[in-house]
Amino acid sequence: MESSVERELVRKCQAGESRFFEPLVRAYEADAVRLARALLGDVDAARDAAQEAFLKAFRSIRQFDASRSFRPWFLQILRNQCRDALRSRRARARIEVRDTAPEGRNVPAAGEDRNCARREASETIRLGLARLDHEEREIIVLKDLLGLSYAEIAEQLEIPEGTVASRLHHARKALREVLETAGVVQP
Amino acid sequence: MSHEVGPDDLMRLLDGELPPERHAAVEAHVRTCTECRRDYTIFQRMKGDLRSMAFENGNGPSLWDAVSRRLFRPSGWLLLGVGSVSLAAWGIVSYMTSPEKLWTKLATGAVAIGLALLLLSAILDRLRDLRTDRYKGIQR
Numbered sequence: 060m061e062s063s064v065e066r067e068l069v070r071k072c073q074a075g076e077s078r079f080f081e082p083l084v085r086a087y088e089a090d091a092v093r094l095a096r097a098l099l100g101d102v103d104a105a106r107d108a109a110q111e112a113f114l115k116a117f118r119s120i121r122q123f124d125a126s127r128s129f130r131p132w133f134l135q136i137l138r139n140q141c142r143d144a145l146r147s148r149r150a151r152a153r154i155e156v157r158d159t160a161p162e163g164r165n166v167p168a169a170g171e172d173r174n175c176a177r178r179e180a181s182e183t184i185r186l187g188l189a190r191l192d193h194e195e196r197e198i199i200v201l202k203d204l205l206g207l208s209y210a211e212i213a214e215q216l217e218i219p220e221g222t223v224a225s226r227l228h229h230a231r232k233a234l235r236e237v238l239e240t241a242g243v244v245q246p
Numbered sequence: 247m248s249h250e251v252g253p254d255d256l257m258r259l260l261d262g263e264l265p266p267e268r269h270a271a272v273e274a275h276v277r278t279c280t281e282c283r284r285d286y287t288i289f290q291r292m293k294g295d296l297r298s299m300a301f302e303n304g305n306g307p308s309l310w311d312a313v314s315r316r317l318f319r320p321s322g323w324l325l326l327g328v329g330s331v332s333l334a335a336w337g338i339v340s341y342m343t344s345p346e347k348l349w350t351k352l353a354t355g356a357v358a359i360g361l362a363l364l365l366l367s368a369i370l371d372r373l374r375d376l377r378t379d380r381y382k383g384i385q386r
Binding site for chain 2: 077080081084085088091092106109110113114117181183184199202203204206208209224225227228231232234235238
């Protein structure tokens, strides 16, 4: 979405015209569900978290500086929402271990349908992500799934830009180790 | 990686975040160093899988439908509340000023107040239970 259009929409929302919130929701809902799904693990929880984050964003939009971009601000709210969801899930001892990946799983054989292989690779990566720490998972998702730049990640995580590369390296190394253990990546 | 190219450089190369003056040197190193090339290839494949990751977003309706419903819900409750209170007040005033006998008015008032108190105590009990219910998050 063009930044001038986005700014105008935010200003209208700040003036209390809630119908102008719709284009913002539609513009960012795919990213929101993708991020929440990667952090929470299942699509229903992800949709709930995204919905809650949009509501919180609308309710506090008057405090938002309209000269800044809406996306990083909203993603921050969503990440906090996901963190709260994980915390309450843990508090209720309802962590579902959804690890259904068979040990020693191999990369799809050559000649297999490409889409099927891609789906399988995605599924394996997703299960690998689920085994990482929240912080490791978060930085990988921000970079590789949402395509944020190092500067944007630094802003999101409130860390110096110089730290992003080393955190990413640790997180990717951890993911690689998980995938190697599962037999997906050859050491 | 015990040479002039560190893991951070490798990450920056992978993510296209290297400054131009450093890019050529790091790229040349990765091309010639077996260890770095292997790491780079593995990370690149992982990144590719992540980027094309087909996370299902659910085929349900857009989030806007649910968000808008919840945005407008408080206005609905407010209107319902204001309307109900106004109607109740009008009903009470009309009834109290009607030519009915006093004992009929008192008996009707007692029934109405009794019902209201019972409803209120049931609501309060339910709210107290919700706060302490350990199974409220369980989906049936």
